[in-house]
Amino acid sequence: MSHDPYRHHPGLRGKIRPAAESVFRTLDVADFDARAVAAGMPADWRTPDDQREAARAAFLEERRGRDLWIFAYGSLMWDPGVEFTEVRRAFTPVYARSFCLFDQGGRGSAAQPGLQLALDEGAGCEGLAFRIDAAVLDGETFVLWRREMIAPAYRPVMLPLETGPGPIEALGFVADHGTEHIVTGIPMAEKARMIATASGFLGSNFDYLAGTRAQLAGLGVSDPYVDDLYARVMALRG
Secondary structure, eight states, rough: OOOOOOOSSSGTSSSOOGGGHHHHTTTOOOHHHHHHTTTOOOTTSSOOHHHHHHHHHHHTTTTTTSSSEEEEESSSOOOOSSOSSEEEEEEEEEEEEEEEEEEEEOOOOSSSSSEEEEEEEOEEEEEEEEEOOOGGGHHHHHHHHHHHTSSSSSSEEEEEEEEOOEEEEEEEEOOTTTTTBBBOOOOOOHHHOOOOOOOOTTTEEHHHHHHHHHHHHHHTOHHHHHHHHHHHHHHHHH
16 A cells, blocks of 8 residues: 555645644744733633643543544644544544624734634535544654634534545544633624634735635635635625
């Protein structure tokens, strides 16, 4: 078997940022805190490190010694921040993309919040699955947890995925409706307005939407929800 991570999708080569070049790889949490507070967020905006690490350890307790698949549906598709040994196009039939995560720091501010993606119950979602080798599982999931679980918004769950070579199960981060950061029922026009105008210390909310759409297009995937939002935002941006 080839050890080329891109063996199933050679067209993705050069379209996924190498882990060593990802800002999330060497994230300075103290600097991240300072930037978040400067954006108007409270000092206790994130999950304490010890709580986050305890949750990661509990999740991995029965999964150590095995490779782990990660499902990517937003920025992880072009900037996973982790070392992977295989990537596949993947589909989950039980969740869909939703711009329902209020962002008041990374791509928004307290005065002008943006929206990031979460997985929520729906008619299905196309994305990418990355396989992390068991030998590096602890270090790579540390990076991933620090990024995705830095603040209360997601629930880590194992998702059934359909891929070309066969079905797999992968870790996915889905909307946690028990947190204040997940807000559903926002009209599309309001979502478009927020995304068109918000920006934060990680960049503009529009770039996040455009990057998601571009990576899906590279896979030959058209997500009507993303395409609709993109068209609305482009109209607002003139």
